[in-house]
Amino acid sequence: MTSLADLRHTAAHVLAYAVQDCFPEAKPTIGPSIENGFYYDFDRPEAFTPEDLERLERRMDEIVKANYPMKGRVVTRAEAIEHFRDNPYKVELARDIPEGEPITLYTIGEFTDLCRGGHAPSTGEIGALKLMNVAGAYWRGDEHNPMLQRIYGTAWNSQKELDDYLAFLDEAAKRDHRKLGAELDLFSVEEDAGGGLIFWHPKGAIMRQIVERFIAEGLRERGYLPVVTPHVVSEKLYEISGHLENFAHGMFGPLEVEEQRFRLKPMNCPGHILIYRSRGRSYRDLPLRYSEFGTVYRFERSGTLLGLTRVRGFTQDDAHLFCMPDQLQGEFEQTVEEALRLMRAFKFERFDYFLSTRDASLRTENDPIAEGAIRHALEKFGLPYEIDAGGGAFYGPKLDINLQDAIGRKWQLGTVQVDFTLPQRFDLKYRGSDGHDHRPVMIHRALAGSMERFFGVLIEHFGGNFPAWIAPVQAVIAPISEHQLDYARAVAKKLLDANFRVEVDESNEKLGYKIRHWKTQKVPFILVTGREEAAGGTVNVNERGVEGKRPSISVEEFMNELRARVEDKA
Numbered sequence: 001m002t003s004l005a006d007l008r009h010t011a012a013h014v015l016a017y018a019v020q021d022c023f024p025e026a027k028p029t030i031g032p033s034i035e036n037g038f039y040y041d042f043d044r045p046e047a048f049t050p051e052d053l054e055r056l057e058r059r060m061d062e063i064v065k066a067n068y069p070m071k072g073r074v075v076t077r078a079e080a081i082e083h084f085r086d087n088p089y090k091v092e093l094a095r096d097i098p099e100g101e102p103i104t105l106y107t108i109g110e111f112t113d114l115c116r117g118g119h120a121p122s123t124g125e126i127g128a129l130k131l132m133n134v135a136g137a138y139w140r141g142d143e144h145n146p147m148l149q150r151i152y153g154t155a156w157n158s159q160k161e162l163d164d165y166l167a168f169l170d171e172a173a174k175r176d177h178r179k180l181g182a183e184l185d186l187f188s189v190e191e192d193a194g195g196g197l198i199f200w201h202p203k204g205a206i207m208r209q210i211v212e213r214f215i216a217e218g219l220r221e222r223g224y225l226p227v228v229t230p231h232v233v234s235e236k237l238y239e240i241s242g243h244l245e246n247f248a249h250g251m252f253g254p255l256e257v258e259e260q261r262f263r264l265k266p267m268n269c270p271g272h273i274l275i276y277r278s279r280g281r282s283y284r285d286l287p288l289r290y291s292e293f294g295t296v297y298r299f300e301r302s303g304t305l306l307g308l309t310r311v312r313g314f315t316q317d318d319a320h321l322f323c324m325p326d327q328l329q330g331e332f333e334q335t336v337e338e339a340l341r342l343m344r345a346f347k348f349e350r351f352d353y354f355l356s357t358r359d360a361s362l363r364t365e366n367d368p369i370a371e372g373a374i375r376h377a378l379e380k381f382g383l384p385y386e387i388d389a390g391g392g393a394f395y396g397p398k399l400d401i402n403l404q405d406a407i408g409r410k411w412q413l414g415t416v417q418v419d420f421t422l423p424q425r426f427d428l429k430y431r432g433s434d435g436h437d438h439r440p441v442m443i444h445r446a447l448a449g450s451m452e453r454f455f456g457v458l459i460e461h462f463g464g465n466f467p468a469w470i471a472p473v474q475a476v477i478a479p480i481s482e483h484q485l486d487y488a489r490a491v492a493k494k495l496l497d498a499n500f501r502v503e504v505d506e507s508n509e510k511l512g513y514k515i516r517h518w519k520t521q522k523v524p525f526i527l528v529t530g531r532e533e534a535a536g537g538t539v540n541v542n543e544r545g546v547e548g549k550r551p552s553i554s555v556e557e558f559m560n561e562l563r564a565r566v567e568d569k570a
């Protein structure tokens with residue numbers, strides 16, 4: 001059976017065929033399959049319009065129905081160049097195929113393309129397809145080259161699969177954290193401040209505080225100590241750590257001050273190491289666990305920035321553990337346990353684990369020890385994992401934890417890394433029970449990853465319907481008329497005094513409007529207060545996502561209900 005990738009790549013040929021028929025002046029360039037679909041880049045002076053895409057889609061359907069066989073043949077370089085003489089892009093591609101590699105042309109119907117292969121046997125295999133949109137793309141991804149038009153499409157085995165995929169996209173669009181972030185007034189990116197830098201608005205900042213407090217609690221229970229380190233430090237530090245050598249492309253700076261070069265910190269580790277090294281350490285001090293919500297800055301090209309998930313400044317729930325080699329296993333296990341506690345609290349249920357080993361050029365005799373600790377921890381908790389060869393950090397192998405959100409999308413968040421390299425670079429020591437100096441091992445770990453990215457994922461996971469324990473406003477008190485406003489304020493005061501996050505709707509709108517408004521704000525509870533409620537000291541609870549009217553209950557009863565929700569993290 002044809003793989004989806006081959007099916008989609010075939011659909012890219014079908015698209016180029018349709019473009020040749022409908023817009024013969026357009027020059028096809030390349031057309032690979034991608035995750036969930038395919039694209040094809042064309043050089044055409046005029047922009048493709050939505051109507052053009054519809055026309056192309058109709059022609060593509062005909063090409064699919066005609067069920068043209070995909071016929072391949074090997075040609076010489078000269079033949080290929082001759083065939084594509086009117087298309088400089090294809091000529092360039094044909095010239096660049098390495099000596100000794102076969103050059104192949106593939107034909108469906110009246111359309112021939114230069115291609116390496118990987119196709120369905122015929123166009124009729126494509127069960128359903130759809131063109132999605134057009135975007136600009138430079139030839140060969142280089143901004144000095146001409147700008148092409150990239151037509152994106154998707155192709156599936158059946159109409160049902162396509163419909164399911166489109167429904168999934170719809171759901172994903174509704175959950176888009178950039179859209180919800182603006183609608184719910186959680187955060188923004190400000191043009192005047194530059195891309196990839198996040199402004200947390202009060203409601204977003206409240207949620208971040210709650211998440212940070214939850215994480216800090218887990219760390220305190222596990223014996224972590226808080227530290228705080230500077231955002232700007234001398235470049236010398238990153239010379240010692242190896243960041244300048246291995247990570248300079250990702251660092252902001254240098255800034256020159258009094259003939260000294262400074263850098264914005266791209267990672268918290270070197271700072272934590274300086275604290276460890278600031279005094280003599282004995283085996284009795286170990287393990288030492290330093291934690292910091294550490295804000296770091298990393299350069300990302302502006303074209304790759306995306307909402308909260310690809311940013312230039314972010315805060316990691318970072319910690320560094322310094323331990324003796326025989327403590328490595330236990331320490332690694334407790335970090336995995338903590339990761340599970342964190343993810344489960346936020347109702348993530350499916351995870352993928354990757355043991356990422358270091359590139360062969362970086363491996364030392366310590367790598368197998370570090371990999372062993374990771375492997376044993378995973379096995380102890382019965383967690384299945386895959387190996388990501390070469391995916392490790394420059395200083396050591398690591399465990400990456402990917403999670404799936406409520407609609408099945410996968411996100412990479414937490415990582416735990418074992419490091420024998422930095423202790424060596426910084427010449428870290430501890431005095432052993434034998435009276436001699438020994439080298440500690442380090443674990444780097446950020447379990448939520450970055451607060452920005454984690455928050456973006458949370459918004460999409462919950463679709464903005466945050467559970468009461470993290471919702472920035474847990475309840476809104478909506479008086480039916482201005483006569484109940486004082487009562488509504490009194491109810492709010494009671495709730496605020498009990499540490500709940502509430503607001504009073506003081507607008508002059510009708511009740512129906514108020515309820516609709518707060519529902520779009522996805523507030524968990526709307527407490528309606530009318531004449532009866534004011535007289536009886538009760539509230540009428542309107543719960544998010546729950547239909548039907550409930551009898552009014554006392555404010556105390558409601559507080560107990562809300563408290564239980566918060567405690568269960570339900």
Ligand SMILES: [Zn+2]
Pocket residue numbers: 009010013106115116117118119
């Ligand atoms: Zn092909």
Ligand SMILES: [Zn+2]
Pocket residue numbers: 267268269320444445
């Ligand atoms: Zn680190």
